[in-house]
Structures are given as C-alpha cells and as structure tokens.
Amino acid sequence: MTAKPVALALALTLSAGAATAQCGGDFGSFVAGLQQEAVSRGHDAAAAQRFFSGVRHDPKVIQADRAQGVFQLDFTTFARRLISANRMQTGQQKARQFADTFARIERDYGIAPGVLLAFWAFETDYGAFQGDFNTLNALVTLSHDCRRPELFRPQVFAALELYEKGDFEPATTTGAWAGEIGMVQMLPEDILTNGVDGDGDGHVSLKTSAPDALMSGGNMLRSLGWRAGEPWLQEVSVPEGLDWTKTGLDHEMTAAEWQALGVQPRSGQMMRPDLPASVLLPQGRHGPAFLAYPNYRVYFEWNQSFVYVLTAAYFATRLEGAPVFDPGNPDPGLSGDQMEVLQQKLVARGHDVGDVDGILGEKTREAVQKVQIELGLPADAWPTPDLLNRL
Template identity: 45%
Template structure:
C-alpha cells in the first residue's frame, strides 16, 4: 500500500480538481458523458492520480438507473413515526446490544480514543447496511461518474469520483472492492469515497484501511468522522422529553438553543426521568410538531449527526435507535394524532411556499431545514402555533390563503 500520509498533501489537489470540474458542462443524459470522462481523466491526472487510479475510468458508461434512484428517494418523506417504525426493530436493538457485548474491548478502545460510545456506531451500522448484510452491489465508479455528470449536484459527486480514484490508487481498496450503494457509498457504514480517503483509520493494525471487511476499521473510522464533524466526548446527543399543551412554539427549532433550565421553566419534562434544570444548552426538536414525539437535541446531534446525514428524520431515528440499544424505553408517540403529509403533498406544499417567495430549498418532497423555516413563517402569518411542522390541516389552510 502506498503511503497514506500522502492524503494531507492531496487535499489541495482534491479542491483544485473539484473546482475545475464545476466549471465544466453537465448533462441529464448519456449525450456528452464520454467527453466529460475524458476531461475528468485529465483533471485527475493533473491532481496526481496515477495510471493505476485512472484505469478505473476505462470503459465507464452512463447509468440511467442511478439517476432514477437519485430522483426517487421518497422514503425520507415519511413521518418520523413511520420511519422509525420501519427502521428501529426489536432485532436491531437486540443485535446491536449483542454486538457491543461480544466486542466490548474494541468498543471500549474506540470510545477511549474518540469519545464516541458503541451504541452510536452500531446504530449507524444497523441503518447503513443492516450489520453488513447489505453492502450494495452497484459499481462505485460508474455510479459516481453518472452523478458527477448529472446537473443536479455535479460539484458534490465530482469530488467523490476523484476520491474513489484515489482510494484505488492509494491501495486502500482493490478493484473488486469498488462497489456499494447506488450513490457511491462504500463499506459497513457506507462512507463516500472522499470521506473514506480523508478520514478512514487502520484500527486493526494490518496496514490497510478496509471499511468493507474490517469491523475495527469501520467502527473506528466512523467515530473519527463523527469527531471531525464536531462530536464531543462525554456529552449527550438526544433526550426524549414531554412538552406541555402550550409553550413558545417558535422556540422549538433545531437552530435555537436555550438552557435546560429554560425548557423546564416552560414545562418541558423528561420522558423517562427528571430533566436537569441547569445551564446546559439544548434545542427542542419536534419532528412531527407540537402534538407528536419530542426530544431535546444537543450539540452532538445538531453538529455530528446532521453532518453524517442531513436528513432530519434519518438522523433523529439513528440517534433514537442508539438510545434504545443503550437501554432507553420505547418513545411516546405524543399527545394526539398527527396527520402527516404524503410525499406528493409535501411537493405541493413546497410549490405553494415557493410561489409566495419563500425559500424552501429544493422542491424534493422532503421536510428539510429550509422548508421547515418557510412553514414556520407561514404559521406565524396565519396565527398558527409556529412549530415548523406542516400537517394536512395546515396545507388546507395554506391553500385557502
């Protein structure tokens, strides 16, 4: 394996190539794709990728099935309760606990070095590949090349394509290893190639950073990435709470923090024990609005979890699974039935808000930060509790004007 210390020097080259590629054209079909590959090969070579790495581009063809996958991620439009019901199973809780017990020395060593507890890492492992049972069989380079040529997010995937070439060039992965999820993620916890190249660690000491076959490497590398994202040792990530029938709902926002003492003063209580009334900062997270489940979200969640995956429903459910593996009780679904929007209704909502001049981000059927902020503005205008969550009833009111 070539010297991994080259990684630091290559970061500048990664930036240069990504910047150059962004200036190139893009396309939404196979037309022009081979020209893009030819130009990308030149740019990657200029960044220091050798013929070994460049050889992964030989014979690469456009993959229309990958674009179809990219346009149909409606699972992230599910409500939090539906998503967690699908993802947090008794099997995953029990298996997660068993894995930590069987590998106690490993997880203790990782936590000692990185400050990330085992249940957090194992929950991501469960979510990403079902404990390694489903690593994916999409060819990494053709998938990334297709997404790098596509006009939706070319700048993101061009740096990932370069990262994939570097992983092979560096000797971290063999050619047969270059397959995984449809969007290019690789290994037990599904690292994108750039993050793999920059952050993976050889925790088992065999001289290779193998996130596909080595559990120690995969778990420790996941911890290292969370630390890079801002994880703080010995600090909480989420805590389930209950909320009163009324409070300043506009303060329930992932971007707003108050001391726990203020939340207690407003009537927020611990769901499974007394909530500390101290100065520790926390955001009140209502994934389904004022009538659904409630959590206090701490910096380890707002920073590390949401940088691992920007989908709020995904990150919150992963964190919730971690708490269950650690021994927490099943969550309280809230005080009342919440009529959540479907994927199609979220699209309709986003179009209405955008037509009003509000920033919803991409019209994609997902309740991301921008859409939630736009909802909050309209709730305030209409005199609704500004909890940032749109229900069927809210959409009907919005359509009435």
C-alpha cells in the same frame, strides 16, 4: 439503506474548482476528460488509464437518485419501519462482540457505542447489505449527471488515490448507489481523510473489517465536530401552554431554561442542564418530543434528512438504554403530493424550502412555522391539511 445526499450522504468538503466542473455531454468524452484531469493533478498516467478503462454509465444510479420517497414518511412511521426487535438484539450482540473496539472509540473520540451502532444498523444492517452498485461507475455517472456534479466529481479522484494505495479496485469495489463504501458507508474522500486501520493489518478495509469501519466512523464524527462525552438527544414531554415559536432547531435555550418552562425528561433526569438545546416536535405539539443537544447537529454533517437524522439519533439512545418513545396523538399530516403543493405555496409567499420534493425537511419546517405565526396558528412547524387549506 441509502438515499443520499438528500438523506444518507456523508459530509463532503467541496473544492472551489469542483463547483464549476463540467458535466453532461458524451459519456466517453466526459470520462476521457476525467482521466486527463487526473494526470494534470499529478496521478500516474498509466494508473489513471487502468483506473478509468472499464468505467460505464449506470442508469440505475440515476433512477435511485431520483426515487427517495421513503423520506416522505412521518417520523413515527419511519422510525417503526427502521427500528425492529432484530436490529435492537443484533445491536446489543455487536456491542458485546466488539466491546474492545467500542471502548477504544469512546476513549479516543468520546463517542458512545450506540451512536455508531445505529449508523451501522441503518446503513448496512451491520454489514450484511453494503450495496451492489459498482462504486466507480456510480461516482462517474453522478459526476456526469448535471444535478449535483460538484458533490461527486471530487470523489472520483479520491477513489483513484485509494486505488493507488491498494485499497480500491475499479472492477470489483461495490457499495451504495451514491458511491459510499463499507459497513458504515463512507465516501472515498472521507475514507482518505478519516480512515483508520482498526485491526492493524496495514489497510483500511471498510467492507470486511468491522474495527476498521467503526474506528473510521468514529474518527469522522470527531472531525465533524462531535463533542466528547456529551449527549445528543433526550426524549421529553412538553406542556400544552409552551410557546411553540421557541421550538425547532433554529431556537436554543439551555436545558435548564427549557425545564423551567415545563419541558421535562420522559425518564430519568435532564442529561445536561447546562448545555444549549432545541425542542424538536417532529409531528407537532401533540406528537413525540425531543431535546436536541449540540452533538445532534453533527448528524446533519453525516446525513441531510431530518427524519433519518432524528431516527438515527433516537435509535442510538435506545441502544444506550432509553425507553421506546411516546408517539402521542399527532394531528394528521400531509401526503407527499400535498407536501409538494404546500412547498409551492410557501415558495410563492417568499419562503426558502430548499427543493420542492414533498419531503418535510428542516427548511420546510422553518417556513411552516413562520406561516403559522402569520396566520395566528400554534407555531409547532407541523403542516396539516388545515394549514394547507388556509394557504
């Protein structure tokens, strides 16, 4: 599954030069410019010529980039679509099969098996569906496209470096439409920085080696700030009288302070009462509720979609033994078209919602909460038809 960078893009480190990179124009001339830049960066001219010789523009990549409607689904619908009994069973089987690898990851990086199993499941169904887009064509096409060239142009040169190391083949390396490669879908720059030879064969082979893919994913999460041995998400129940203005990712208290306000774990004990945490209400105060610990924020470095991140984090807890979440009885939400209208109205009132795309992301949620406060409504950041009508 892929829908990046709105949803499934891995974290990118953008150079200052990339932000002003040229795009558009004749595709052949654009590729020639990339080749010339590669040589100026110190790459061998003959290698650069071979690398770029067969690159082609792929219109299907642009179509995929523009079509990401799945992220307009609400959390419960999205989670039920992605989390199947088969994915649970396969995850448990993979945990046993690669127990030694997961033990190394937990020892070296402090990351529980469920976290990487969830990514592995959602990204490629445990390696079964890694994408059939030619990776180089995808990266160059997205670099040429003027929507987000600064995200993808650095990846082209990273792929060239992988090619020079013998770990990338321009004609045959395939992956997701946004250029991610392998079982946990990593971009070339991230492979260079965080790739780990988990099976000891001298190469980082994320497409064919589960130990390589999992160890690399664990190393990347650590580099993104994962705190060893700490929880990331816990389902909770919330009292009807909670101050909803305190909920959302932009508000934190310790788990113990939340508990003093009536927020209780749905099962077991509060995982870490001493840690700062945010109460997340993905479908408002009458829907499911979660306590997000600091490690939860690392998920947004891997992926930018609120609904994907919450679902991946929740699935990780399920793979670690947590029960099925309580969907509650949330108030009706908005369709994608209605969400776009709402976003337009929020922008007109001076709020930053990011892209007007019909997707209820974190910026839209924060804007909704502010407007609910202005209108004297319960400020649970869940937009309803009633809120839209009032605006």
